[in-house]
Amino acid sequence: MGITQGLLATMVADTAPADLRGTAYGFFSLVSGIAMLFASVVAGLLWHRLGAAATFQAGAGFCVIALLGLAWRAVARPPRG
Structure with a gap:
């Protein structure tokens, strides 16, 4: 998270309107927290039921x-210019 946190905060600041920037940061943090909770629960269940190898796989x-998905997006996006 140390590598990406600054980049993600910059993306939020660049895309949110100035009067809603605080709300955008809050919403971003909420969605990130829910995603991390979900990922942790799924990883824990995989580890508990199927073992460490299944979790890493x-x-x-x-x-x-x-x-x-990133490769598809790069191909589907028209070039800027």
């Missing part, structure tokens, strides 16, 4: 899905 699978 699921993490690798989610990374592959994210990379495919």
Whole structure:
């Protein structure tokens, strides 16, 4: 989180209107917290029921899905200019 927190805060600041910036930070933190809670519960259940290997394999699978999504987005986006 130390690597990405500043970048994410900058993205929130750049996209939110000035009068709603505080609300945007709060909403971003809420959504991030819910996502981390959900991810932690899923990882804990996988670890408890299927073992450590399944937890790390699921993490690798989610990374592959994210990379495919980023690659698809890069191809689908028209070039800027």
